[in-house]
Amino acid sequence: MELIPGNRLTLLQNGMEYFPALEAAIDDARREIFLESYIYEYDATGRQISAALQRAARRGVTVHLLLDGFGARMLAQAVVDEMRAAGVQILFYRPKVSAWSLKRGRLRRMHRKVAVIDTRVAFVGGINIIDDMDAPGQIPPRFDYTVAVEGPLLAEIHQSARKLWTQVAWSQLRRYRSRRHPEPLELAPCGEVAAAFVRRNSIRRRHDIEEAYLEAIASAREEIILANAYFLPGRRFRQALIAAAQRGVRVMLLLQGRVEYVLLHYASRALYGVLLEAGIEIYSYHRSFLHAKVAVIDGRWATVGSSNIDPFSLMLAREANIVALDAGFSATLRDSLLEAIGGGAQRIAPDRWKSQPLYQRFLAWVSYGMVRFLMGMSGYARRYEEA
Numbered sequence: 001m002e003l004i005p006g007n008r009l010t011l012l013q014n015g016m017e018y019f020p021a022l023e024a025a026i027d028d029a030r031r032e033i034f035l036e037s038y039i040y041e042y043d044a045t046g047r048q049i050s051a052a053l054q055r056a057a058r059r060g061v062t063v064h065l066l067l068d069g070f071g072a073r074m075l076a077q078a079v080v081d082e083m084r085a086a087g088v089q090i091l092f093y094r095p096k097v098s099a100w101s102l103k104r105g106r107l108r109r110m111h112r113k114v115a116v117i118d119t120r121v122a123f124v125g126g127i128n129i130i131d132d133m134d135a136p137g138q139i140p141p142r143f144d145y146t147v148a149v150e151g152p153l154l155a156e157i158h159q160s161a162r163k164l165w166t167q168v169a170w171s172q173l174r175r176y177r178s179r180r181h182p183e184p185l186e187l188a189p190c191g192e193v194a195a196a197f198v199r200r201n202s203i204r205r206r207h208d209i210e211e212a213y214l215e216a217i218a219s220a221r222e223e224i225i226l227a228n229a230y231f232l233p234g235r236r237f238r239q240a241l242i243a244a245a246q247r248g249v250r251v252m253l254l255l256q257g258r259v260e261y262v263l264l265h266y267a268s269r270a271l272y273g274v275l276l277e278a279g280i281e282i283y284s285y286h287r288s289f290l291h292a293k294v295a296v297i298d299g300r301w302a303t304v305g306s307s308n309i310d311p312f313s314l315m316l317a318r319e320a321n322i323v324a325l326d327a328g329f330s331a332t333l334r335d336s337l338l339e340a341i342g343g344g345a346q347r348i349a350p351d352r353w354k355s356q357p358l359y360q361r362f363l364a365w366v367s368y369g370m371v372r373f374l375m376g377m378s379g380y381a382r383r384y385e386e387a
Contacts (some may be wrong), residue, residue, distance in 0.1 A: 001196045001212050001323065006189025007151030009322070009329050011304070013336060015295070019045055019121065025117040033063045034116040034161035038071035039128035039308070044299040046129050049204045050083055057087030064165050068110040069095035071128070073354065091168045093318075111265065111317035112147070113306050114161055119187065122149040122157040124172050124197065124322045125295045126229075144291040145333070147304045147322045148153045151190045158196045164318070182188050190303035194327040200307060200319040209307045212323055214240050220249045225337050226295040227254035227285075230261070232268045232310040242278040245312060250281070254292075254341055257284035257346040264310065266367035276350040277340050287344025293321070294333060311371070 012018045019332040026033060026049070033056055040046060057063045065083070067075065069092040095111035108264055125146025132141035149157065178292055200209045217240045218225060224244055231253065233241075245251045253275070259265045266349045293309075303323025307313045324330065 003194040003196050005194045007153045007192030007193045007195045009193045010148040011332050012146045014141045023052045025121050029056050029061045029117050031118050036066045036112045037113045037129045038068045038111045040067050041130040043131040045131040046249045047138050049240050053088050054086035063088045065090045065235045068093050094344050109317045111306050112320040116158045119158045122154050141290045142289045142291045145304050152187045153195050195324040198321045216297045220244050220297050222298050224251045227292045227293045228309045229256050230264050230308040230310045231255050245279040252281045255281045257286040263367050267371040268369035270364040273326045281343035282348045283341050285345045295332040296330050300327050302333050349375040
C-alpha cells in the first residue's frame with residue numbers, strides 16, 4: 001500500500017452531508033462522471049441523484065453509472081430506460097442473479113461506493129444511493145461515512161473507476177466507452193494528507209484491504225477504534241485484535257446492535273466471548289442502523305470505505321477504502337465515533353455476556369456454523385478461516 005501525499009480529505013457523515021455534496025459536484029461536472037453503487041433505490045434520494053445525472057448528460061457530460069446486479073436488482077426498468085434516454089450510460093455488474101445458486105459468481109458482488117467527477121473530486125465510502133431518512137422500523141438516519149478526496153490520489157481513483165467500467169462493458173459486449181480526455185499524469189497537491197486508495201478484487205488485490213488493517217493493528221500502541229456493520233473476522237484478524245489488547249492497546253469495537261440480516265447478526269455474536277475475555281471492549285450500537293466500515297488507530301491512521309470485516313467483503317466482493325495517515329483527519333473521525341459510542345451504544349459487559357441464556361448462545365453458534373457451511377459450499381470457508 002503506497003501512501004500518496006498532498007491530498008485534502010473531507011469526512012462526510014451520513015447521507016445528509018454526502019448527497020448534497022455529490023449532487024453539487026455532479027452539477028459542476030463538465031466532462032466525465034463515474035458513479036458506482038451497490039444499492040440504487042429510486043426513492044427521494046435516488047430521484048434527486050438521477051435527475052442530477054440526467055442534467056449532466058444533457059449538457060454533454062459523459063456519465064457512467066455502474067450498479068451491482070444483485071444490490072440494485074429492484075431498480076425498475078422504466079427508470080433505467082429514462083436515464084439512458086437522457087444519455088446516462090448504465091451497466092450492471094454480474095446482472096444474472098439466481099436465488100438458488102451457491103456458485104462463486106453469485107456471491108462475487110460489486111460492493112464499492114465510489115464517485116469520480118472530472119478528476120476534480122472523488123467520493124469513497126460506505127453510503128449507497130438510498131434515502132437515509134427512510135428507515136422503516138428504525139430510527140433514522142443510517143450511521144455511515146464517505147470521504148471527499150481532492151489532490152494527487154484522485155488520479156488512482158479515476159483510473160480504477162475507468163478500468164472497472166471498461167471491464168464490465170467488455171464482459172457484456174456493450175459499446176459503452178469512457179470518453180478519453182487528456183488527463184494530467186500528476187494532479188497538483190492541494191492538502192497535507194497522505195492517503196491511499198485500497199481496493200479488493202479477486203485477481204491481483206485479493207487481500208489488500210485486510211492486509212492494510214492487519215498491518216495497522218500490529219503496529220498499534222495505544223488505541224484501536226473499529227466500527228463495522230457486519231463483523232465476522234477470520235482467525236488472523238481475531239488474533240491480531242487479541243494480541244493488541246494483550247500488549248496493552250485499548251481495543252474498542254462499535255458493532256451493529258439492530259438486526260438486519262439475522263444469520264450474520266447472530267453469527268458475529270458467536271465470537272464475542274473470546275474477544276471479551278481478551279479485554280476487548282464491545283459496544284452495541286442501537287441509536288439507528290449502523291452501516292459504517294471505518295477505523296481509527298493511535299489517532300493517526302484511519303480508514304473509511306465499503307469493506308465490512310466479514311467473509312463476503314474480504315473474500316468475495318469488490319470493495320474500496322480510503323486509508324489516511326493524518327492526525328487531523330483521524331481526530332475528526334475518532335471524535336465522531338466516540339460521540340456515537342457515548343450517545344448511541346451500550347457496552348457489552350463480560351459478566352453479563354457469560355450469564356446470557358443458553359438458547360442465545362446456541363442461536364449464535366448455530367448461525368456461525370451456517371455461515372461457515374455456506375462459505376464451504378462456495379469453496380471459501382477454509383481460506384477465510386486461515387486468512
